[in-house]
Amino acid sequence: MEAALDLIVPILAATLRVATPLILAALAGLFAERSGVVDVGLEGKMLAGAFAAAATAAVTGDVWLGLGAAILASSALALLHAFACVTLRGSQVVSGMAINVLAAGLTATLALAWFRQGGQTPALPPDGRFQPIALPGAQWIAEVPLLGRLVVGVLGGHTAPVYLALLLVPLAAFVLWRTRFGLRLRACGEAPGAVDAAGVSVAKLRYAGVMIAGLLCGTAGATISTAQGAAFSTDMTAGRGFIALAALILANWKPWPVLWTCLLFGLLDAVAIRLQGVPVPGLGVPFPVQAVQALPYILTVILLAGFVGRAVAPRAVGIPYVKER
């Protein structure tokens, strides 16, 4: 039993850590796409956030200022996205891709020009990073046989963004399904004409959805560079924005399922790292880690194809709203 815990606890703890930026980014996509604006630019906004957080924290030595800068940078890109998609009614996918390319270039260029360390920011001091927070009452909980160790080992000792992400899931569910704002936002994604007819501004609500996405992506980026890592390096988000998008689709654009799919992808990642180089029993060939890493994408394609279950996107997502005359 103890041996099993030794194996399981670190994997589950890592799952939670790895899933955190995915949860934040997928919730970001949830708000944008529920309002009717496709967001393939999650990756770029996260990358901008990761750079802004690490750069600011490196200069000021304050992790919270870093988080603020990350949110600002990501929100600036979100504002651009909203302006292009809502005000100018441009192509939402093109705008998202432009943001991805722009963020990749900008962060690499500015990181090299400002810090001259080959595209990295300087390693962060302890105050420039999110530190682990001990679970209150951990020593008493740990006394409980088996379960105590599991709870403390898996849930305890994480950084602030991990707990924040876990809190944001019920909050997002409440805002989207239990408030007037949430109802109107979702209506914008399903039938914007009805929202307009009710005298509510579709444009304002879509701006709100996209800007909330900016806020959350910035937080996700800061998590990657100042909680999981201790500096920014070129292209450090490494496709997490697209994994988050996959998680959002698998979750059928709903907040609680978003948590489960992100945790599933986090688990896959945590397991894949441990299986690196481990031979498959009986075959003698190394375990195909890449197959595990590709699983989120394959699952998404299968679900989208409707072979298993059915992914139903918000009906009006991706279509610019034109007021009828």
Added chain:
Amino acid sequence: MTRPLPRWAELALLPLLNLVLAMAVSALVVLAAGQSPTAALHALAIGSFGSWDAIGFTLFYATNMAFAGLAVAIAFKAGLFNIGVEGQAAMAGLGIALVCLGLDASLPALLLLPLAILGSAAFGAAWGYVPGWLQARRGSHVVITTIMFNFIAASLMVYLLVNVLIQPGQMAPETRRFATGLAALSSFGFPGRSPANVTLILALLAAFVVWVLVWRTPWGYGLRVVGSNPEAARYAGIDEGRRIIVVMAISGALAAGIAVNEILGVHQKLILNFTGGAGFTGIAVALMGRNHPVGVLLAALLFGALAQGGSELAFEMPDLPRDMVVVVQGLIILFTGALGALLRAPLARVMARG
């Protein structure tokens, strides 16, 4: 609704103005990086057109961009956004490798090379066909599936190169050199030492074929109807699904040109990430070129020059990495694509007055 712009303004003036806008914002980024924009522009120009070598490299990169741009553009014509050019090109590289590794001992170069090119086109087409089929028959959005297919292709390539196709006793994840008997595809007598090769001529040929196919055949007419008015296409009895599937396969086959240019033209072996993001640049090329083969070729030359000038830029100005070129690309996608309406209305007003 503002009045539509005259044709020449829509096709030439507007893209040019958007380009100027993108360059202006890029200059601000260069300033933010603490460097001189004029010096950067100078280094970019010399680096891309300053010598025969530079021009050769520019044309080499432009070949990639032309294939990528054509692949994106032809799908755009059917109203489809193919973000999967990167993955389709990678798979096409696998096609080349399988043909060459399997047959290079038994076939003469004159037979092997065309076969390898066909193999690459087949693999690229297959990787485009599946998202096309999923879109047409299962209603899965092609944007999302092609994004996912890029990552699936990347994982597959890493797996195959690390575990299966790797040269035994080698550390680097790459295949052995192909024994084609030729050093590489012929440089067709291009002056200077550059990797420019006959794939460039294939790109010009491909552009012509795309033009004929899309603008001069009934099939192409149907394709454009599907893209501009699916309702009308259905009413006219055009098989929308078939058009989508076939055009995605053609798009993937065009993406294979990147693999031919890089693998057969230069590397002579399959390596990881040989596409170098060309597939994504294809989006910018297609947008800038207004999805027309002539426009795509011109835009490809511009982006080829940016790619080559960018590496020289990093050499001349060590504090300005070649990623600066990626910024320019992003801004061009932004201004010509997403913010396309930004200048159109004011321009229409000015022209109506004048």
